[in-house]
Structures are given as C-alpha cells and as structure tokens.
Amino acid sequence: MAITRGFTGRRRQAERDPRLPPGQYDVGRSWPVLTAEATPRVDAERWSLTIDGLVAHPTSWSLAELKALAGAADDTYRGDIHCVTTWSKLDTSFTGISLDTLLGIAQPLPEATHVVEESTTRYTTNLPLEDVTGGKAWVVWEHEGKPLSREHGGPVRVVVPHLYFWKSAKWISKIHLLDHDQPGFWELNGYHDHGDPWLEQRFDGD
Amino acid sequence: MTEIGNDRRLAAVWRDARVVDVRHHGDIAVVLRLDVPDRVLHRPGQHYVVRLRAEDGYTASRSYSTVSAPSDDLVELYVERVPDGEVSGFLAEVVEPGDELEVRGPIGRWFVWDGYGPALGIGGGSGVAPLVSMLRHAREVGRPELLSLAVSARTAADLPYREELEAAGALVALSREPGGFRLDAAAVGAIADPGATALVCGSARFTLAMESHLLAAGQPADTIRVERFGPSGEIDEDEAST
Numbered sequence: 001m002a003i004t005r006g007f008t009g010r011r012r013q014a015e016r017d018p019r020l021p022p023g024q025y026d027v028g029r030s031w032p033v034l035t036a037e038a039t040p041r042v043d044a045e046r047w048s049l050t051i052d053g054l055v056a057h058p059t060s061w062s063l064a065e066l067k068a069l070a071g072a073a074d075d076t077y078r079g080d081i082h083c084v085t086t087w088s089k090l091d092t093s094f095t096g097i098s099l100d101t102l103l104g105i106a107q108p109l110p111e112a113t114h115v116v117e118e119s120t121t122r123y124t125t126n127l128p129l130e131d132v133t134g135g136k137a138w139v140v141w142e143h144e145g146k147p148l149s150r151e152h153g154g155p156v157r158v159v160v161p162h163l164y165f166w167k168s169a170k171w172i173s174k175i176h177l178l179d180h181d182q183p184g185f186w187e188l189n190g191y192h193d194h195g196d197p198w199l200e201q202r203f204d205g206d
Numbered sequence: 207m208t209e210i211g212n213d214r215r216l217a218a219v220w221r222d223a224r225v226v227d228v229r230h231h232g233d234i235a236v237v238l239r240l241d242v243p244d245r246v247l248h249r250p251g252q253h254y255v256v257r258l259r260a261e262d263g264y265t266a267s268r269s270y271s272t273v274s275a276p277s278d279d280l281v282e283l284y285v286e287r288v289p290d291g292e293v294s295g296f297l298a299e300v301v302e303p304g305d306e307l308e309v310r311g312p313i314g315r316w317f318v319w320d321g322y323g324p325a326l327g328i329g330g331g332s333g334v335a336p337l338v339s340m341l342r343h344a345r346e347v348g349r350p351e352l353l354s355l356a357v358s359a360r361t362a363a364d365l366p367y368r369e370e371l372e373a374a375g376a377l378v379a380l381s382r383e384p385g386g387f388r389l390d391a392a393a394v395g396a397i398a399d400p401g402a403t404a405l406v407c408g409s410a411r412f413t414l415a416m417e418s419h420l421l422a423a424g425q426p427a428d429t430i431r432v433e434r435f436g437p438s439g440e441i442d443e444d445e446a447s448t
Contacts, residue, residue: 039417188315
C-alpha cells in the first residue's frame with residue numbers, strides 16, 4: 001500500500017501503548033457514545049435478564065436478584081475496551097457479575113455453540129459461546145463505581161472486552177443460546193462476524 | 207463500477223484514491239473529493255475509512271461520511287477538524303490535489319436512505335454530511351419530496367452545506383444567530399412523521415435530545431435510526447434529557 005505523502009504520524013510506533021490494538025487510539029478519560037437506535041429509558045425496577053434457548057434451565061433475574069447473586073464478591077472487570085470506530089479506553093472498570101455464574105445456573109446444553117445478546121431495543125449481536133465463558137464476559141451495572149448511565153447501556157449491559165465493543169450489548173434483556181451462528185445487527189450491516197481487535201476484524205471481509 | 211447495493215467483499219478492499227479537490231472551510235473542516243478506482247457505489251448515509259500510512263508502517267485511520275450522491279463520479283468526504291486530531295489535522299493541513307490516500311468503503315448498511323420511502327433527516331452541525339448525500343441523491347432520482355430535512359447549528363458558520371440545505375427547503379435552526387431558534391420539542395414535534403424513517407445524525411447530546419423530542423411527538427422508536435459521532439464525555443442525565 002502506498003505511503004501517504006508527508007505523513008509521519010504523531011504517535012510513533014515505538015512509543016505506542018502496548019495495550020492498544022492495531023489502528024486504535026487512546027481516547028483518554030472520555031467515553032464516546034455510539035448507538036444505532038433511539039436511547040431507551042429502561043426502568044431498572046422492572047428490568048430483567050433472561051437466559052434461554054439451548055439451556056437446561058431457562059432463567060430470568062431481576063437486577064436485585066443479580067446483585068444478590070453477585071453478593072459481596074462483586075465481579076469487577078478492570079482493563080481496556082476497544083471500539084471499532086478506532087478509539088480504545090484504557091484501564092477502566094465495570095462491576096457486575098460474570099456471565100460464567102449465570103450460565104452455570106442456566107446450564108448450556110451440549111449442543112449449544114453460540115449466543116445472541118438481545119437488547120430491549122431489539123439490537124442483537126452474536127458470539128461463539130466460548131467467547132463469553134471462561135472469565136471473558138460480564139453483565140454489569142456500574143462503570144467506575146457509579147451506576148451505568150443510560151446512554152452507555154444502563155441500567156445493565158454486557159461487557160465482552162476482548163472483542164470490539166459492539167459485541168457488548170447495551171440495555172441487555174436476553175441472552176439466547178443456539179446451536180449455530182446467527183448474525184446480529186451490525187453483523188448483518190457490514191461489520192465483521194467475530195470482531196477481534198487484535199486481528200482488526202472490523203468489517204465484513206477483514 | 208458495481209451496482210448500488212454494496213458488494214461486501216469489494217467494499218472491504220483498500221484502494222488508493224487520488225485527491226482531486228480540496229476545499230477548506232476555515233479551520234473547521236476540509237472537504238475532500240476523491241477519485242476512487244474501481245469503487246463500489248455507496249448508499250447515501252454510508253461512510254468511508256481513510257487510512258494514513260507513514261514510511262515505517264505506522265497507520266492511523268478514521269471514518270468520514272460520504273457527502274456526494276452515488277451518481278457523482280467522485281467521492282466527497284466531509285472531514286471535521288477535531289482539536290489535536292491526528293488524521294483530520296493532516297487531511298486539512300497537508301493533503302493537496304494529486305495526493306493518494308488509502309480508503310475503504312462504503313461501510314455501514316443501517317444509517318442509509320436509498321430514495322424510496324419517505325424520510326425525515328435531522329442533523330446537527332457536521333452531522334448534516336450524510337443527509338446532504340441523501341439530499342443530492344433525492345434530487346438525482348427525481349424524488350426530492352420524499353426527504354424532509356431539519357438541521358441545526360449554533361451559527362451559520364457552524365453549519366456545513368448551509369446554502370445547499372437552505373436552497374433545498376430544509377428547516378435551518380441557528381440558535382445563536384439573530385432571530386434564530388433551536389430544534390426544541392415544539393419544532394421537532396411539528397416535523398415528526400410516524401410514516402417516515404427518521405434519520406438523526408450528530409453529537410451524542412444532539413441526537414439524544416432529538417430522539418427524545420421525536421418519541422414525545424409520537425414517532426415510533428423503530429422508525430428512528432441514529433448516527434452518533436464525535437468525542438464526548440459523560441453526559442449527565444439532566445443535560446441529556448433536555
């Protein structure tokens with residue numbers, strides 16, 4: 001590919017923060033909002049999360065039930081998140097509960113291979129089951145110690161930090177287990193099926 | 207050229223585009239017109255990624271809305287200058303006609319309008335860019351009546367493509383000009399159209415306000431498509447709900 005005339009780059013490769021995947025920049029303390037649909041007002045008192053599909057025990061939890069389940073040992077993710085639009089937010093934190101705990105209750109059937117996260121807005125995103133198990137995914141209600149704001153998916157969203165952030169559904173309402181891959185909203189609209197930032201899997205065809 | 211409709215794999219390919227024209231809008235923005243070889247025609251509302259490459263292989267890329275109609279021979283990109291922006295600053299200060307830029311696109315199949323059903327475009331500041339592509343396309347296909355536009359900025363200078371938008375009959379709200387007004391609940395209520403697809407583009411704060419006004423006016427949530435952009439910090443709930 002051609003070198004861009006006159007471009008040296010402000011941030012030299014050697015000085016790049018090793019936590020930044022290729023093509024990403026550090027957004028610092030800010031946190032851009034990217035959403036495709038009208039931001040809903042979700043009543044935390046009436047909200048619930050359901051895990052269903054190919055599970056032995058389809059289960060729904062209220063927010064109070066999730067918090068009770070998390071108990072004193074709140075699961076906190078501390079680390080980095082990466083948006084496909086090229087910003088990364090480093091060393092941030094989310095508090096909630098590991099999806100491992102919830103799947104441990106719902107008990108995926110042996111044939112389950114994929115999940116679809118579904119929002120109250122009907123936004124969807126798909127992931128292999130192995131990308132949300134083994135300490136890789138959380139259902140969260142706090143960001144850096146404060147309740148998750150509405151535009152960032154509050155009251156409760158998913159966080160799957162090792163994939164581009166569109167894989168972390170805001171306003172989560174359901175996690176559905178399937179025995180096949182079923183492309184979600186952005187995956188049907190030109191974005192990559194998997195979305196690994198370290199492989200720059202941004203768009204369909206990468 | 208390929209047909210409109212977006213061949214996925216072809217759109218993902220990086221191409222070396224030639225810069226044909228560079229127009230500066232003060233220190234606010236730069237408009238680039240590019241000759242993209244063997245391009246996939248975009249749908250109005252789609253964006254392109256521009257990638258800058260240094261000699262040592264370092265790259266930086268950003269997405270920019272396409273302003274041109276698909277029928278245009280060139281791809282017109284509106285590049286708003288971001289304070290301290292590595293990519294937008296370079297595009298504004300260094301790039302000249304004749305330069306080559308790596309691009310890929312068109313990308314995104316959600317915030318688009320193909321010129322068929324009725325649509326209501328609402329844009330704030332540089333958020334008008336994809337709406338101008340829709341406007342040009344509507345004119346091109348002879349269906350300008352299908353697209354209603356309402357656009358907003360603080361001053362005339364903050365509103366890209368203002369003359370073109372005014373000439374097309376867009377509702378132009380300039381909140382800090384003499385006699386100006388805002389796209390408040392009443393103004394948006396007057397243009398809401400449950401039978402149209404509402405396409406809202408702008409900053410997080412702007413789009414959140416417009417969505418609230420549209421929903422309050424009875425615009426069904428599933429007819430609202432949003433494109434948010436730009437840096438933004440936390441927005442507190444009071445601010446967001448205005």
